[in-house]
Amino acid sequence: MGKRRVRNNIRSLRFHAGEMTQKELADKTGVTRQTIVAIENAKYAPSLELAFLIALVFERPLEEVFSYEVEEGAA
């Protein structure tokens, strides 16, 4: 089984939510903008609570925002 990583489509959701900025999303979820950047770039897997908060901001179910996929290039 290949190594999996938490991926997301937050960037796309932000765009469709009135071009919300990373800073605005960070403020709504109580984290720093750098954390949102790290999440979008799949460099950080958010906690369950933060993942739910982000999904709540976009009014989407969790599985529409995040996915657990095999890493690109992994066997």
Place this chain on the structure above:
Amino acid sequence: MTFQEKGIATALGVLILMYGIYGIALYDMFREGQFATADAGSLLGKSILTLMAAVVITTLVVRIGMTVIEAIANRDAHPVISDERDRLIELRGLRISHFVFAGGFVVAMIALALGQSAFVVINLIILSLGAGEALGSIGQLYLYRRGL
């Protein structure tokens, strides 16, 4: 570089500087034979306490200065917060620090068992403390760049 990263890098710089000054001062005192007297233990203890106080006070002053400069430079910015990612990276750094210090402590005890002087053993412990802090900070900076 984020504010947290700047803070970590600054603390690392202060640590290296203070340990460097401590090392030079210790070497000078050793060459002058000050550790060959009956008061060697007391002198070493005072030197180490001075080092610790210097590190804490200098880091505090520099951090306060940085915070003030950051506040003046970014007047309209929201206050900097420490979120779950910052706390996780801090914990990982702390784990690295603890492992390095523990390893250094074992080395110091081996030195003691092999008959090394208290001067050597105590300085090995102090060195491992500093190395632990430094490597913990480097680890945190690496995690901020590479991601978790």
